Amino acid sequence: MNKRVWLWGGAILAGLILIGLLWPGKPPAPIDVPVKPAAKPPVKFVHHLQFPPEEVAPVTQQDTSQVEANAANIYREAFALYDALSQANKDILKDWQTNVDAVVEAELCEQLRPICDLMHQAAAMTNCDWGIGPLTFETKLPQLAAGRGIARATIWSATHCRSNNVPVAAEDVISVVHLGRQLSQLALIGCLVDMAVQNSAMSCVATNLDWFNGAAGQQLAAAIAAAEYGAPLSHALDQEAGAVESVAGKIAALPVVTEKDIASLTGLNLAGNSTIDPATVVAQLKQVADFTRNTATSLSSGSAVEYETWLQQANELSATNIFAKLLLPVLGVVVQKAQAETVNQALVLAGVAVTTDGPAALAAHPDPSTGQPFTYREVPGGFELQSNYQVNNQPLKIVFPQPVH
Secondary structure, three states: OOOOOOOOOOHHHHHHHHHHOOOOOOOOOOEOOOOOOOOOOOOOOOOOOOOOOOOOOOOOOOOOOOOOOOHHHHHHHHHHHHHOOOHHHHHHHOOOOOOOOHHHHHHHHHHHHHHHHHHHHHHOOOOOOOOOOOOOOOOOOHHHHHHHHHHHHHHHHHHHOOOOOHHHHHHHHHHHHHHHHHHOOOHHHHHHHHHHHHHHHHHHHHHOOOOOOHHHHHHHHHHHHHOOOHHHHHHHHHHHHHHHHHHHHHHHOOOOOOHHHHHHHHOOOOOOOOOOOHHHHHHHHHHHHHHHHHHHHHOOOOOHHHHHHHHHHHHHHHOOOHHHHHHHHHHHHHHHHHHHHHHHHHHHHHHHHHHHHOHHHHHHOOOOOOOOOOEEEEEOOEEEEEEEEEEOOEEEEEEEEOOOO
16 A cells, blocks of 8 residues: 555554664664563554655655755755665665775765765754645655665764764764654654664764763763654654544545545554444544543653553553554554653763763763663673663663773
C-alpha cells in the first residue's frame, strides 16, 4: 500500500526498524546495554505501513525564490549529495564505527565534506519549513530516510575525518542533533527518527569523550540538553489526534459505513467485527483522539509508575474500542522509546559534566527516572554511570573513557 494512511500506525514497523536497523552494526563500545524498547505492552501489534526505504527517489526541489533562510532547502541539497554517493560508500556509512583503509577514508572524507558544510549551514538557521502543510494520511515523508542518510554521513565524518580538528568534529555532531530536531516535526514517526539520530550522536560523544572534552564537550552538552523530546512528542501527539478527528468527521458524513470505507480511510482491517455503526465508529475514533492528545500530559514525569498507569488505561479503553486496540500499542512504543532516550541523554550529559568537575557534578545531573544521582563507578580506563531505569530488565548504563587533558 503506497498511501500513507494511519500516521502513527506506521510507527510500529518504523519503531522496530529504528531500534534494530537504523544504526546497524555492532553496538557503540561504551554502551553496555543498548537502548532498546522495553517489553511490548500486552496488546497485539498491527502493522500498517512500511518505513521509508533506505534508497529514496530524488527529492523534488521546491521554488526557493520566496523562501528566505529555510534550513529545509539546505538539507535538500545535502540529500542530493548523499544520494549521489555509491552504494558501497553508503554501506560504510551505516555504522559510524566502520573503519576502512587510508585511501578509501581520504576519498570518502572528501565526498562528505560538502554534505557536512551544508549540515553546519542548516544548523545555524532557526526556520525549517519542509513545505508539506498539515499532515494527512497520504502525506509522503521522504525527508525521514534522506535525513537518516545525511545524519549517518555526518557522524562518520566527525569520527573519521576530523580527528585533527575536534572543534569541527563537535560542530558535525551538533549539526546532527539539530537535524534530528527538525525531523521531529514530522509526526510520531519523525519523533522516532529524531530519537535514533540523536542516540547515534550521543553514542559518538560518549565513545570519544577522551577528546570531546573542554570547550568542545561543553558545546556538545549544550546542544544535546536543548534537544529534549517532550515538546516535539507533544506536538506530534496533537497532530495524530487531529488526523484521527479528521477521519471521524469524514465517516460521520457517510450515510452508510462499510468495512471497505474504514479500510480506505484508516488502513485498518476490521474484518470479523460485528455490524459497523457509524455513530459507534465516530465515537470510538474520538475517544482515541482524546486519549492520544492527553498522553503527553499523563506521561509528563517520564516515570515507570506513570507509564504503568497509562498502559492500564490504554488496555481498559482497548477492551471496548476496536480502534484503540489496533492503534494504541503504537503509542506505547513511542512513549517507551522516548523515556529510554531521555535517560540515555541524561547519562551522556552527566558523563560530560563528570569529566569537567568530577563525580560531584552528578548532584546537578540527576537520573530523570528517579530524581537521584546516577550510580558512579570507576572502571579500567574510565568510569561508568548507571541509571535505575530498566530496558528489558536491565539498567541503562554507559562506560565513558577517561579524558586526556
